[in-house]
Structure formats: structure tokens, C-alpha cells
Amino acid sequence: MNSNREQERTGFQEGSGYGEKYDLQTDFVMVYGIGPSMPERIRQWAERGYRVHLMTGVSWGGYQDYLNGQFDGREHWDEAQTYQSGETVIHGTSQDVPYMVPTIAYANYLTRKIRPAVDAGVDAIHLEEPEFWVEAGYSEAFKREWQNYYNEPWQDPDGSADAQYRASKLKAYLYTRCLDHLCSALKEYSLVQYGRPLRFYVPTHSLINYTQWRIISPESRLLDIPAINGYIAQIWTGTSRTANVYEGVRAERTFETAFLEYGIMQELVRGTERRMWFLHDPIEDDPKHTWSDYRSNYIKTLAASLLHPGVARYEVSPWPRRVFEGEYPAEDGNGKEGIPADYATVLLTVMHTLSNMDQPDVEIMGNSAKVGVLLADSAMFQRKSPGAQTAGFMMKYDGTNEVELSDEAAIKLLQFSSFYGLTLPLVKHGLAVRPVQLDNIRRFPGYLDDYSVLLLSYEFMKPEYPDIHHALAQWVRAGGALVYVGDDSDPYHEVREWWNQGKRHYRTPREHLFESMGLDPRMPEGMARAGQGAVVYLAVHPEQLAESKEGADQLRSAVRQAMDSLNDPQLHWDASNYFMIRRGPYVVAAVLKESVHSGPLKLSGRYVDLLHPELAVRSEFDVHPEEQAFLYDLDYRPSGRCEIIAASSRIEGFAEEQDHVRFTAFGPGGVRAAMRIRCTAEPAGVKLRVLNQESDIPYVWDARSNTLLVRYSHHAEGVQIRILK
Structure with missing residues (x-):
């Protein structure tokens, strides 16, 4: 298992300070928001060993001091995005958080507000969601920008197709200019003040989703900004379940939509040295769904992302506090309930497996036509x-x-x-x-x-x-x-x-x-x-x-x-109802409904089911329509040594001695964990130590696969495990 945090393969964003119940033990954390508590939150996460980044909204946020005139003595409400009716475009439900027209003054304000994060030593800054709504374009600030950009008086975007097209091009330009200004100014500040390089990333929805939801954003124009180092593909259930039409039927098609969304986002880094993290969300912004709904759709987006092998970094969760401490409608309709224990275990297993997806051996199974x-x-x-x-x-x-x-x-x-x-x-x-x-x-x-x-x-x-x-x-x-x-x-x-x-x-x-x-x-x-x-x-x-x-x-x-x-014998398309890929020992499959047939994809071999809370070993595996699989192939190049196949923990200090194997497992306090380990022979026992108290713990040995399953609960200070030979 990968334990090198320098590679920043996995991360999450969180607006709260450190909390042991949602300490996911990824490589980095994005501290969210630039308010007064920002330096303290940065310090708390850094003390826990994380690489610390900052994330803040670039098109909206708690920027009332700018809007109301405390920042520079002038009110800036004329820079709020505005509908034709004169109503302000609001983010969420708070009437004092509008979407902004990114003027030069606004870019200067954000530059000043973000500097304390640079002073606090963050490694990188994420400026998320540069968004300008299609229906906006009526504020005084936008009219001024039109005059400056087109050298002509503002035109009502609703007046003609030409005016709408020109308004949208201007909106994309304005956020491109804003990001270029912010990133360049703060990179220079970091080098001048501290001699320290600073990286900038843009978390953004896909071009597909922004077009579908009728939002303007720079998208590929981000490639023209040299100071940007990469992106986060903000794709999750909330974007991918947006209904579409196939063969005349309007329905949610979360897997198929996510597959296309991740695909277009991969284009922002293909052929470049820039980084891309694919985002997954174990729930979604809409709090009205049940845990079974969240789980089903999470797995759809997970599988869709893994079918794109050009990316091997992941934001494993936005807002883990709302995942591990939040409550959502109960399955029986009575009240609310917290995260089911088995879903929490599966989530952690997946999150830590994702750090190992940069595999040199990739094989597309099935149709491979480009x-x-x-x-x-x-x-x-x-x-x-x-x-x-x-x-x-x-x-x-x-x-x-x-x-x-x-x-x-x-x-x-x-x-x-x-x-x-x-x-x-x-x-x-x-x-x-x-x-x-x-x-x-x-x-x-x-x-x-x-x-x-x-x-x-x-x-x-x-x-x-x-x-x-x-x-x-x-x-x-x-x-x-x-x-x-x-x-x-x-x-x-x-x-x-x-x-x-x-x-x-x-x-x-x-x-x-x-x-x-x-x-x-x-x-x-x-x-x-x-x-x-x-x-x-x-x-x-x-x-x-x-x-x-x-x-x-x-x-x-x-x-x-x-x-x-083209008369190319390699170019063929055999209609099928599934996608499948091998990335090293990992096999990912998804079977479609509304396809050429409704039969399952049948797999045989020796697999560990990474979506099972006890990491079940399977020799026969059927994936049915609307189902996905994430498996570890035990027959893929076994090392012949004791090795961890999968774990719902971050593993540190793995060492094999003459009479035992030892390591330390880290994860959110109190969350149940599972681990499957391959050994050369059945162990003599398994010892667990927490806070200097060691005890025997039960395990399950599987002779067919020479693996054992160990279950334990995480502790904030780590769980030391010894497997006796």
C-alpha cells in the first residue's frame, strides 16, 4: 500500500478543523475557506502529518466585507451576477452570498484575502468553480466589462443569438483573466516573501455538466494560463444523475453520464504535465436521499472514473464530516440515521486502494476501438x-x-x-x-x-x-x-x-x-x-x-x-453490455441496462471483492446490469511474500521480521476496519496494540487463497498489528 504523502495521490476538502471521526488519512487535505479561523485549521491538519492545501470559492464565498464596503471603502454589490429581472444570482440560500462578476477589483480583493494562507505555509491553493450563469449578464459591472472588451455599448444577452453568444464568450474570458491574475500574483508573492514555489489548481465541473446546467466557465481556456498546475474534476452523483434521454426515455443514467464526464475532464491534462484529481462523493449535496441511494450512485461514479486510466489521483471525499457524522433519511422512512457501518468500511477500503491506481500495466477488455x-x-x-x-x-x-x-x-x-x-x-x-x-x-x-x-x-x-x-x-x-x-x-x-x-x-x-x-x-x-x-x-x-x-x-x-x-482489421466493435479494464492487479467492470441484452458479465478466477465490507474472496463473480465491480486479482503476479492485498486503513511502517509481520493502521476513530493479507502459511496468531495495550484478535483464514481477514476498530493514535508466523 502506498504511504508516501509527498505524491499527493489522495486528498479531501474540509471546512472544519481536525476531527478524529473524519480523519481519512489521505495524503493531503484542502482546508476550505479564507475566514479568520483559516490559519488555525491549517495548523491543526499539518500537525497530523498532512500536506495542507487551501481551497476557496472563486465565484462566490463569504466575501461580505468586499460587498459592503469595509474592504476598500466602496460597496461592490454592482458586481454581483444579476438576472434580467434585476434579482441577484445567489449561491445556496443565503441572500448575502452572490455569484460575482470577476472584475479586476474583485481579483485584487481575493489576492489580499488569500495571502494569509501563503503566510501559513500551504503547499497549494485550489480556486474552485469559476462559474457565470447563462441567465446572468445584467449587472452594471458586466455592462462595463462588455464596453471594455468589445469596444461597444452593452447589448441585452436575451436580445439575439449573437448577443447571447458574445455575452457567454465574455463570461468565460472574465474568469480566465481573474484566475490568471490571482495565480500569477500569489505565486510571485510566495517566491518574493518566502522563496517557496506555490501551486494552483482549479476544481471545476466538467464541460458536459456546465453546459447541461447552463453555466459558463473557462474549461479548456484554463490550459492557456501558465500559472495553473492542474485541476480537480468535480464529478459526483449530483452532476451525473441529471436526467438525459436515450431511445426516447428520459431517466437518470449516473454511470453513463459520469463515464462521459470523467472522459472530457481527462482532456485537460492529456499531453501535459499538469495534475488531475478525479473527485468522488460518498453522498451528495442533496440531503434528501437514503444511504442505499448514496452508496449505489457512489459506486457508479467510482467505476466510471476508474475506466479512465490516464488519471490516478483522487479527491476521495468533499466534506467527510458530513459523511461520517451526518444523518440522512432512514430506509424505512422514519427519521434519520448515520452512516451504516459496512458502508463506512467499504468507503475507507476504496479510498486507500485509490492511492495505488497508478499501474503501468493497463488492459482494456472488450471493445478497444479509439x-x-x-x-x-x-x-x-x-x-x-x-x-x-x-x-x-x-x-x-x-x-x-x-x-x-x-x-x-x-x-x-x-x-x-x-x-x-x-x-x-x-x-x-x-x-x-x-x-x-x-x-x-x-x-x-x-x-x-x-x-x-x-x-x-x-x-x-x-x-x-x-x-x-x-x-x-x-x-x-x-x-x-x-x-x-x-x-x-x-x-x-x-x-x-x-x-x-x-x-x-x-x-x-x-x-x-x-x-x-x-x-x-x-x-x-x-x-x-x-x-x-x-x-x-x-x-x-x-x-x-x-x-x-x-x-x-x-x-x-x-x-x-x-x-x-478504413479497412483496419484492428478497428472493430462487437456490441456488448459491459465495460471492463485491468489496472495492474485491479479489475473494474460495469454492466449496462438498456443494452444489447440483460445478461450478467461472468468472471471466474480468484478475486478479492473490494466493495464487500469483509473483502470476500470469490472464485465466481456475476456482475448484473446496473451493477459495478471493483476487484483485486489474486492471480496477478503474486510476490511470494506476505503482503497486504487491501485495507480500510492507511498503513505505515510495514516490516517483515523472522517470526512476525508488523505495521500500524490509521483511520477515523471508532470506524470499523477490514484488512485482507496474503501469507505464505496460516499465521500462529494476530496481535493488536492500542495505547500500549496488546491483545489477541480473531481472524479468518482462507486456505484457497492463502489470505487472512482481520477486523478491528480504528483509533486516533493508530492501531499496531503483528501477524505471528
């Missing part, structure tokens, strides 16, 4: 139909209040079927389609080289630069296959952009793309060759592909046609 669907930041820029009354819809969501959707148009907009129509028909038949950041094509040479087939539509997003098409055309001519889906009906095709300005007079960016590939922009549906590659053209709106089985089949047929056009 197929991507292109997604651009501009998808966030066209999430409102001018004149449509969608105010109040998904604008105040933070997971703590009920959002009622009664308007059919609002429900349809939220479903984001243009994107899911291009992805769910493939995912549901076992093709691991990966979202690919369109904007990165111009950032990284060879960015598309890993892909054989790409899907693209400009009916819900636009290319921000024409050279994207030159790179796409080159990729196709070199042997790639592009599936383009679109009927040119999107009103945002008419916004003032490069394809219809100056000497360019294209009705849509698709026409320029087709011309770049040497194709007639007026070509009919079907397939055309372009160099060594091909283009398959479906002249339908991608939303239609989500609305029926016929639409889904139409897309699947087009993708198969694109694959066949």
Missing part, C-alpha cells in the same frame, strides 16, 4: 434561446434545494440531447466513446492521433477558430474517419463569427469544414472519401438521435460505416 466525440467550450455559449422565459430554471441549484421543472421546453433544454444523442447510443452498446476537446486541436500538435473515428456536430457548439478545420482535414486525409451530424438549422450559425466575416461568406461552419476536406458543402447524406480517410454525413439534428431507437440505430450504423471505410 472513437471520440468532439466537444467545444462554445457548447456553453448557446444554452439560451433568445426571448425564451427560462428564468428560475436550474439557476439557483447547489444541491441543497429542490428544483421543480414543470415546463416541457425547460426540461428539453436541460436534457442536452444534442450531446447525449451522439454518445449514449454508442456507450449503451459497449463502445467506450471518449469526449475529445475540440479546442485542443489547435493547442497540441498530433492531438487527434490516438483516434480512428471522430463524431462532430455544429448544431449545439461552434469552432472558435478556422485553423481547427485545417487540422481536422489533415487528420481525415491521413486516414481518419469523421462522422458529421447536423442539419444546419441551429440559429447560432448566424452569430458574427469568423465563418461569415471578412472574405468568408459561409452560412455555417460546417460548409467551411467540408470545403477544407475537399468536399462539396452541398453534398447529400452518405459517405465520401477524403484522401486516405472518409466522411460520413448524417443531415439530421443530433437531438433526433436521442428520441427513438431508430435514431440511435441510425447513429450506430453511421459509426460502423465509418469504421468499415
Whole structure:
């Protein structure tokens, strides 16, 4: 088990000071908030051996001294994001915590407020959730920023598609500028004052979720800020259970949505030296669900994240205090209850296993065809139909209040079927389609080289630069296959952009793309060759592909046609109802419902079930639709020595002596732990020492696997364990 905290493989965020009941024993902790108690909370966690980071909201927070004029003598309420009605956009339920327009003055304020964290010695700072709501754009501060950015008077974003698109581009720019200012200024301060490098990370929702929830954020623009060192992919049940439509059925599809969300977030670090942590949440922001609901959805997001082997760092929990000390509705509907003991054990087992996921040996089992669907930041820029009354819809969501959707148009907009129509028909038949950041094509040479087939539509997003098409055309001519889906009906095709300005007079960016590939922009549906590659053209709106089985089949047929056009024997797609991957000794599997059949995935061998509270050893394992598995393969390169297979504890000081093996286990005080250990022979006994008092503890020996199970309770000062030979 990995015990090196310097690698910062796992961490959590917490707004409270140290507490032994939620001391998860990860590598680092993100102390949340920049209030007066911040230095003391940093000190407490540092004293417990953690690498300490700071996290604070960059678009909202307890910044009343700035808003009310105590900071610089001027009130700044004109910088609060504002709806067309004049109402302030509020975060959560407190009326004095608005979402902010990130002005230069606001960036200077945050710089001053965060300096004490640098003075207190934090290793890194996380500026979370740079968010500007689609419905906002009416504050005086935003109007001033419009004037400065566009050199023209402000326009009502609701007045036209062009005004909405331009407002959204400005919103993304403003938070890019704010983050660049903050990170650069504080990095310089740290070096000048202390000679100490400081790292900056941005915890952010996925481009998929922000587009679906109608929020503007920098997303891939973060790659253009040199002072940013990486990100946290804020993906969890609350984002991934947002309903979408597949074959005409609207439903929560947590696993499939999470799989796509983690996929697009991986694109922020692919080909760079920046870090990415994938977040999981054992519960979610909405406190109205039961523990069984939280557990089921947590495992879905966990499995979805592990299917992306390019990332091996994790935020194992936001707010562990609310997980291990909180109470939620009881299963029988009577009152509330705390976390079930077996779920607490499983959570800790998973959290500590996650520190060991950086495995050099990775094998995709099943379909391994490299197929991507292109997604651009501009998808966030066209999430409102001018004149449509969608105010109040998904604008105040933070997971703590009920959002009622009664308007059919609002429900349809939220479903984001243009994107899911291009992805769910493939995912549901076992093709691991990966979202690919369109904007990165111009950032990284060879960015598309890993892909054989790409899907693209400009009916819900636009290319921000024409050279994207030159790179796409080159990729196709070199042997790639592009599936383009679109009927040119999107009103945002008419916004003032490069394809219809100056000497360019294209009705849509698709026409320029087709011309770049040497194709007639007026070509009919079907397939055309372009160099060594091909283009398959479906002249339908991608939303239609989500609305029926016929639409889904139409897309699947087009993708198969694109694959066949390349005459590559390695490029095949056998429809299946599962995903599976091996990462070293770890096997992750997920079986889908609404797929080609409803049978289970059958596994045989010798596995330790990492999602079982007693780490059960299994020789036959069935994974049924809507189920996921996280297993340790006991037959994968056994070392021949005594070794810990899995533990719901942080293990320190592991040593093997002539007559015993010893180590110390750390975890949240009082939480029940489990450990499975492989030995060369059944031990003579197991000793446990807590506070200098040693005792024998029972264990269960499994002769088939040469492993023993040990159960114990954590203690704040650690539990010393000796296994006698």
C-alpha cells in the first residue's frame, strides 16, 4: 500500500478543523475557506502529518466585507451576477452570498484575502468553480466589462443569438483573466516573501455538466494560463444523475453520464504535465436521499472514473464530516440515521486502494476501438434561446434545494440531447466513446492521433477558430474517419463569427469544414472519401438521435460505416453490455441496462471483492446490469511474500521480521476496519496494540487463497498489528 504523502495521490476538502471521526488519512487535505479561523485549521491538519492545501470559492464565498464596503471603502454589490429581472444570482440560500462578476477589483480583493494562507505555509491553493450563469449578464459591472472588451455599448444577452453568444464568450474570458491574475500574483508573492514555489489548481465541473446546467466557465481556456498546475474534476452523483434521454426515455443514467464526464475532464491534462484529481462523493449535496441511494450512485461514479486510466489521483471525499457524522433519511422512512457501518468500511477500503491506481500495466477488455466525440467550450455559449422565459430554471441549484421543472421546453433544454444523442447510443452498446476537446486541436500538435473515428456536430457548439478545420482535414486525409451530424438549422450559425466575416461568406461552419476536406458543402447524406480517410454525413439534428431507437440505430450504423471505410482489421466493435479494464492487479467492470441484452458479465478466477465490507474472496463473480465491480486479482503476479492485498486503513511502517509481520493502521476513530493479507502459511496468531495495550484478535483464514481477514476498530493514535508466523 502506498504511504508516501509527498505524491499527493489522495486528498479531501474540509471546512472544519481536525476531527478524529473524519480523519481519512489521505495524503493531503484542502482546508476550505479564507475566514479568520483559516490559519488555525491549517495548523491543526499539518500537525497530523498532512500536506495542507487551501481551497476557496472563486465565484462566490463569504466575501461580505468586499460587498459592503469595509474592504476598500466602496460597496461592490454592482458586481454581483444579476438576472434580467434585476434579482441577484445567489449561491445556496443565503441572500448575502452572490455569484460575482470577476472584475479586476474583485481579483485584487481575493489576492489580499488569500495571502494569509501563503503566510501559513500551504503547499497549494485550489480556486474552485469559476462559474457565470447563462441567465446572468445584467449587472452594471458586466455592462462595463462588455464596453471594455468589445469596444461597444452593452447589448441585452436575451436580445439575439449573437448577443447571447458574445455575452457567454465574455463570461468565460472574465474568469480566465481573474484566475490568471490571482495565480500569477500569489505565486510571485510566495517566491518574493518566502522563496517557496506555490501551486494552483482549479476544481471545476466538467464541460458536459456546465453546459447541461447552463453555466459558463473557462474549461479548456484554463490550459492557456501558465500559472495553473492542474485541476480537480468535480464529478459526483449530483452532476451525473441529471436526467438525459436515450431511445426516447428520459431517466437518470449516473454511470453513463459520469463515464462521459470523467472522459472530457481527462482532456485537460492529456499531453501535459499538469495534475488531475478525479473527485468522488460518498453522498451528495442533496440531503434528501437514503444511504442505499448514496452508496449505489457512489459506486457508479467510482467505476466510471476508474475506466479512465490516464488519471490516478483522487479527491476521495468533499466534506467527510458530513459523511461520517451526518444523518440522512432512514430506509424505512422514519427519521434519520448515520452512516451504516459496512458502508463506512467499504468507503475507507476504496479510498486507500485509490492511492495505488497508478499501474503501468493497463488492459482494456472488450471493445478497444479509439472513437471520440468532439466537444467545444462554445457548447456553453448557446444554452439560451433568445426571448425564451427560462428564468428560475436550474439557476439557483447547489444541491441543497429542490428544483421543480414543470415546463416541457425547460426540461428539453436541460436534457442536452444534442450531446447525449451522439454518445449514449454508442456507450449503451459497449463502445467506450471518449469526449475529445475540440479546442485542443489547435493547442497540441498530433492531438487527434490516438483516434480512428471522430463524431462532430455544429448544431449545439461552434469552432472558435478556422485553423481547427485545417487540422481536422489533415487528420481525415491521413486516414481518419469523421462522422458529421447536423442539419444546419441551429440559429447560432448566424452569430458574427469568423465563418461569415471578412472574405468568408459561409452560412455555417460546417460548409467551411467540408470545403477544407475537399468536399462539396452541398453534398447529400452518405459517405465520401477524403484522401486516405472518409466522411460520413448524417443531415439530421443530433437531438433526433436521442428520441427513438431508430435514431440511435441510425447513429450506430453511421459509426460502423465509418469504421468499415478504413479497412483496419484492428478497428472493430462487437456490441456488448459491459465495460471492463485491468489496472495492474485491479479489475473494474460495469454492466449496462438498456443494452444489447440483460445478461450478467461472468468472471471466474480468484478475486478479492473490494466493495464487500469483509473483502470476500470469490472464485465466481456475476456482475448484473446496473451493477459495478471493483476487484483485486489474486492471480496477478503474486510476490511470494506476505503482503497486504487491501485495507480500510492507511498503513505505515510495514516490516517483515523472522517470526512476525508488523505495521500500524490509521483511520477515523471508532470506524470499523477490514484488512485482507496474503501469507505464505496460516499465521500462529494476530496481535493488536492500542495505547500500549496488546491483545489477541480473531481472524479468518482462507486456505484457497492463502489470505487472512482481520477486523478491528480504528483509533486516533493508530492501531499496531503483528501477524505471528
